[in-house]
Amino acid sequence: MTSLFENYGRWDVELVSGNGTTVTDSEGKTYLDFTSGIGVCGLGHCHPKVVEALSEQARTIWHTSNLFKSTLQEEVAERLTQFSSGDAVFFCNSGAEANEAAIKLARKYTGKSKVITFQQSFHGRTFATMAATGQDKVKQGFGPMLETFVHLPFNHIEALEQEMDQDTAAVMLEIIQGEGGVHPATEEFLLTVEKLCAEYEALLIVDEIQTGMGRTGKPFAYQHFPLSPDIITSAKGLGNGFPTGAIIGKEKLKATFSPGSHGSTFGGNPLAMSAAKATIQMIFQEDFLKEVTEKGDYLTEKLNNVFSRWPSFKGIRHKGLMIGIEFSEEVAPLMAELRKNGLIVLNAGPNVLRLLPPLTVTRQEIDQAIEIWKQTLIQKV
Structure with a gap:
């Protein structure tokens, strides 16, 4: 029983701490947060x-x-x-x-x-x-x-x-x-x-x-x-x-x-x-913004390689670290599997996965996220 209005479709996860791109839930499980609080924590959690x-x-x-x-x-x-x-x-x-x-x-x-x-x-x-x-x-x-x-x-x-x-x-x-x-x-x-x-x-x-x-x-x-x-x-x-x-x-x-x-x-x-x-x-520093562009291109290239042979994959739209991945099927089940494997992402409508990682995300963290994608897609086959 909750004393809150139930106007949010909440996931069964409570995040209790965060540092940069990493967040931890109330059960002690850690995740890579590629939502940034829906595009809010551009500098990551608790900068x-x-x-x-x-x-x-x-x-x-x-x-x-x-x-x-x-x-x-x-x-x-x-x-x-x-x-x-x-x-x-x-x-x-x-x-x-x-x-x-x-x-x-x-x-x-x-x-x-x-x-x-x-x-x-x-x-x-x-x-x-x-x-x-x-x-x-x-x-x-x-x-x-x-x-x-x-x-x-x-x-x-x-x-x-x-x-x-x-x-x-x-x-x-x-x-x-x-x-x-x-x-x-x-x-x-x-x-x-x-x-x-x-x-x-x-x-x-x-x-x-x-x-x-x-x-x-x-x-x-x-x-x-x-x-x-x-x-x-x-x-x-x-x-x-x-x-x-x-x-x-x-x-x-x-x-x-x-x-x-x-x-x-x-x-x-x-x-x-x-x-x-x-x-x-x-x-608003030139070097910082340049890195956002470069990391966005890097992540998009990696994602294209992962999904290029996936049957329902339709394409990727991105600018900097604002990325939409479109599929011919609904993405909610994939989002749930990614969360289980330690990666949190968003949707933008029923068929589009939306990635809004912190602008401070590292290439190492991007590579970790890609490995989670690969692992998740293997499990779905």
């Missing part, structure tokens, strides 16, 4: 520099409020704008809150209501972000959705051209649809979105909740293309596991969020900012 920063801050002051100035907020905001196309930052506590704030900012700035998003997208579970999400399964049972959200086929330029009009406040998209199956946007599609947004005086919102913070080998995934979004949303990896989120917007938007227009009790609190500052200092 010493983040632990040190949090511990020091916890001994100083935990919370004030946003009525007071914050040097920590200023420092983190400066780094986020330095490594993005934005000029101003609002801090919150999660990806859903960041996307909610982005939608509010776009509608208030433009004075328009319609927001275009895409099928199979995922933007959150608040009412606005649920309405923005292009997956019916997250909306079932909650009654009518908020109006003025339109969902179009992803990467479909003609559909976008037909839908864009003077009533459009924003186009909101993921560079790679994570929850939707690890599907990347094409450069032609992204550049067309940006062009149409400029033409119709709409804002381009890029949801970098899962793809940002170095996950794809760049500070933000949109930077693989010649794009300049009006608003970027960030969370997950921003605090390496400590809850924090942010929107990064262009200078022209600053006056729109005037005093009293939007807020967050805990957003930008000292603990979150100390974790984010330590995380950014490590991830």
